[in-house]
Amino acid sequence: EDAEKSGYDHYMLKEIHEQPSSLRQCLRGRIDELEGTVDLPELEAIDHDGPIQFVACGTSYHAALFGAERLRTSGVDAHAFLASEYASDRVPVDEDTLVVGVTQSGETADTLRALREADRAGATTLAVTNTVASSAARECDHTLYIRAGPEIGVAATKTFASQQLALALLAFELGDEPTRGELEALRDIPGQVQTVLETTDARAVAETFVDADAYFFVGRGYHYPVALEGALKMKEITYRHAEGFAAGELKHGPLALVTERTPVFAVVTGDGETARKTIGNVKEVEARDAPVVAITDGTSDVARYADHVLEIPAVDDLGASVLANVQLQLVAYWVANLLGRSIDKPRNLAKSVTVE
Ligand code: G6P
Numbered sequence: 001e002d003a004e005k006s007g008y009d010h011y012m013l014k015e016i017h018e019q020p021s022s023l024r025q026c027l028r029g030r031i032d033e034l035e036g037t038v039d040l041p042e043l044e045a046i047d048h049d050g051p052i053q054f055v056a057c058g059t060s061y062h063a064a065l066f067g068a069e070r071l072r073t074s075g076v077d078a079h080a081f082l083a084s085e086y087a088s089d090r091v092p093v094d095e096d097t098l099v100v101g102v103t104q105s106g107e108t109a110d111t112l113r114a115l116r117e118a119d120r121a122g123a124t125t126l127a128v129t130n131t132v133a134s135s136a137a138r139e140c141d142h143t144l145y146i147r148a149g150p151e152i153g154v155a156a157t158k159t160f161a162s163q164q165l166a167l168a169l170l171a172f173e174l175g176d177e178p179t180r181g182e183l184e185a186l187r188d189i190p191g192q193v194q195t196v197l198e199t200t201d202a203r204a205v206a207e208t209f210v211d212a213d214a215y216f217f218v219g220r221g222y223h224y225p226v227a228l229e230g231a232l233k234m235k236e237i238t239y240r241h242a243e244g245f246a247a248g249e250l251k252h253g254p255l256a257l258v259t260e261r262t263p264v265f266a267v268v269t270g271d272g273e274t275a276r277k278t279i280g281n282v283k284e285v286e287a288r289d290a291p292v293v294a295i296t297d298g299t300s301d302v303a304r305y306a307d308h309v310l311e312i313p314a315v316d317d318l319g320a321s322v323l324a325n326v327q328l329q330l331v332a333y334w335v336a337n338l339l340g341r342s343i344d345k346p347r348n349l350a351k352s353v354t355v356e
Contacts, residue, residue, distance in 0.1 A: 018158050019158045022148040026146055027187065048174065054102055055101050060104055061082055062225040064080035071174065098123065106135055106137050110356055116139070125139070161193070189319050205310060230331075265328065296310075
């Protein structure tokens with residue numbers, strides 16, 4: 001087993017460090033920069049211009065939120081649903097709908113159930129999965145593989161990043177054609193993840209806050225799913241209280257929880273409207289004496305209001321959400337490591353949940 005961890009103490013850390021290569025694998029042969037096109041032959045048969053619904057659980061749901069938002073920027077009617085709530089939400093679905101199941105394992109019972117219901121209603125189904133010949137891949141009309149390679153750690157890391165990139169590719173296939181700049185931006189993400197891995201201060205931040213009462217994560221737009229995922233990673237492997245919020249929702253309740261013992265991790269990139277608004281929220285928590293950790297590319301002045309900065313390369317918001325998430329994976333990993341937790345096999349959790 002030690003040999004399989006390639007010198008890392010845990011599979012999770014190994015898998016975090018595999019992200020540059022797993023992301024390259026996700027993109028390989030799928031971007032034609034000369035032609036300026038995305039090439040996904042497995043999706044060519046999908047002729048769809050109706051609504052798109054994503055169904056997923058856990059980390060994959062956070063990727064689904066990201067994918068739906070990405071498609072909406074191309075004007076596509078796309079929404080993400082928790083697979084376990086899909087039926088009771090009474091989501092309208094018919095033969096004009098494309099239902100996309102995002103599932104690393106391809107075996108999650110809630111997600112399979114939602115996909116089967118969609119199929120019964122006449123929808124076209126697509127599995128976005130890591131697992132060849134999984135139930136989702138076999139049952140859906142179409143399959144897009146994220147090609148992340150096997151993930152052993154129960155807490156999903158590299159598969160989330162690969163889901164993000166696969167869904168960005170999907171958006172070019174189903175939404176607007178990519179520009180050359182957008183294709184270059186996608187191609188550059190693996191190398192930028194490598195930069196984050198080589199320069200991160202996540203371990204020092206984890207050491208500073210290992211005794212915190214709770215950990216809060218905030219973001220807007222593409223960074224909202226990252227806030228949710230940062231909190232989920234922290235809960236899963238540290239057993240500490242962690243919550244992710246849309247930054248604008250802080251003032252509608254969560255602010256009551258904020259103290260000098262609850263660090264707030266804020267993802268702020270670029271210096272546009274989204275960043276400005278989140279910086280406003282950062283000031284609100286700073287005024288309540290909460291320590292602020294900014295995950296930022298340094299283009300705004302958020303560092304002025306932060307106690308710690310986790311820096312990422314300056315890229316567009318889509319790429320930044322991949323990079324910011326890597327920083328948060330590492331913070332969760334190091335807090336769990338300092339607490340001596342069972343990182344690869346957290347208590348009460350399973351890699352794949354095959355009951356509803
Ligand atoms: C379990 C795992 C999570 C995962 C979720 C969905 O709860 O512990 O890490 O995100 O299932 O799994 P899936 O295979 O459908 O992506």
